[in-house]
Amino acid sequence: MNDKTSDIENAVSVHNVYKNYGDVEALRDLSLDFPRGQLTSLLGPSGCGKTTLLKIIAGLLRANSGEITVNGQPVAGPGPDRAFVFQDFALLPWANVIRNVAFGLELRGVDRSEREAIAEKYIGDVGLKGFEKSYPHELSGGMRQRVGLARALSVDSQVLLMDEPFSAVDEQTRRKFQEDLLKLVKNESKTFIFVTHSIEEAVYVSDQVAILLPRPSRVSEIIRPEGFRHKDANSIRRDPEYLDIVDRIWASLRTYVE
Amino acid sequence: MRYRSVLLKFLSALIVFGSWEIAGRIPVSFAFPTFIESMAAFWTLLVDGRMFVAYVETLKPLVVGVLISASLGIGIGLAIGLSRKFDWLVSPIFVVMQTAPLAALIPLLVMVYGIGLTSKVFVVCIMAMPVIVLNTSGAVRNTPASIIEMGQSFLGTRLDVILKIILPAASPIIFAGLRLGVSAGFIGAILSELKITPTGVGDIITYSRSIADYPSMYAAIFSIILLAVIFLNVLERIEEYLFKGSRQTYVSE
């Protein structure tokens, strides 16, 4: 099933990473490769260290030991090759939607008219047209989340680190976003690292699903749902292989849910 | 709604001034004039220009002191909020300043800086600065970690993070500190006129008391409170104007 993985270059590699928060051991000897141009999901129980792993890759946190490389270069801090979608959105409450979306570009020194034009495009892409001048407190949770998504997309990084990016949007929007995400993965040569709690979502959008154990976290299993990738968006959800993989993942995760 | 709040304010003023009038008529003390007598004296002081001349004198140390306290206080507060080391080094000074009995320090100040403007400015600063510094440093330290992280992940420099994230996040609380600092500065300015040399409004108070003209004395005290209230209201308006539209709510999930 996965013979071709060996000759694909990895955009991000994580090797033997340990991370402690004081006495709390979050990650223990975690290793995982993220193939270039593919979408990898991190699936695991709450509190198992998914956000921690993402922030280590982003260069926002330091691992206690281990090796993290992006395009073969060791990670020393945040870089232009990675963009982050935060689990808690991390919007500036005093800035309107367009400034929030353009903020990544603002920090990179892109001048105003240019960055607002780019932001405008991504605001449209995430379905927030008409809300450019609204402030975060005037938006619903799902709309705020999309602002964070548009901000990460607008800096055009090679690697997108997405921490539960669809958790607060409604089911219809979520399905639409999943389909958009599939298109994005296909059309752009970006690498996606995607945290989710939904098994179906993970199987639907991913080239590979990494299942994490509860704290201290390691990768317990890597599943590559490939058989139905070529099918069109709607028939995937009825594909026997898709349903089979969902069942298999549920079977291996349910042992941790007491 | 607006009409009702005006009505309530009027009512509360009526209660305060009404009880003042009654207390003055009983009288609580021979040195306590009625509200009406005090207002009459207030009017006299206004029309003969003494009040005006006095305030020019009083406002000098107040304005200088508040300006120094605001610029220095916000600067020091920022440094304390941003650096642990600076915090350990400097914070204790302001905590002591805030708790020190000012009256006991005044003779010391007079000994060092004489009875002129410098000493009075010092008193205003001692009153106004600590609250500005402590509010600023607290606000800076309470900036949500997640938006700072966001700034770093999108490649903001340290300066970017301070200017574009920490300062705007802290500014409403810094402004509130400024407001408290100004009202403390008012107290400082009057205190210095009573304790160092009687000039300005402090002089009206001291002089009126010495000749037992109690209505004038209370008129002077009343004018201070009035001015402070007006000034704080103006500051509040500015604050509302600056932060309108962007309420400071850190909503997540």
Ligand SMILES: Nc1ncnc2c1ncn2[C@@H]1O[C@H](COP(=O)(O)OP(=O)(O)OP(=O)(O)O)[C@@H](O)[C@H]1O
């Ligand atoms: N700053 C911190 N200080 C101390 N412990 C922390 C800190 N951040 C996370 N932890 C701990 O590390 C563990 C992993 O946290 P993390 O946020 O990575 O989990 P997660 O997998 O993202 O969970 P969720 O799915 O609920 O978002 C948790 O048990 C948490 O208690």
Ligand SMILES: [Mg+2]
């Ligand atoms: Mg998380």
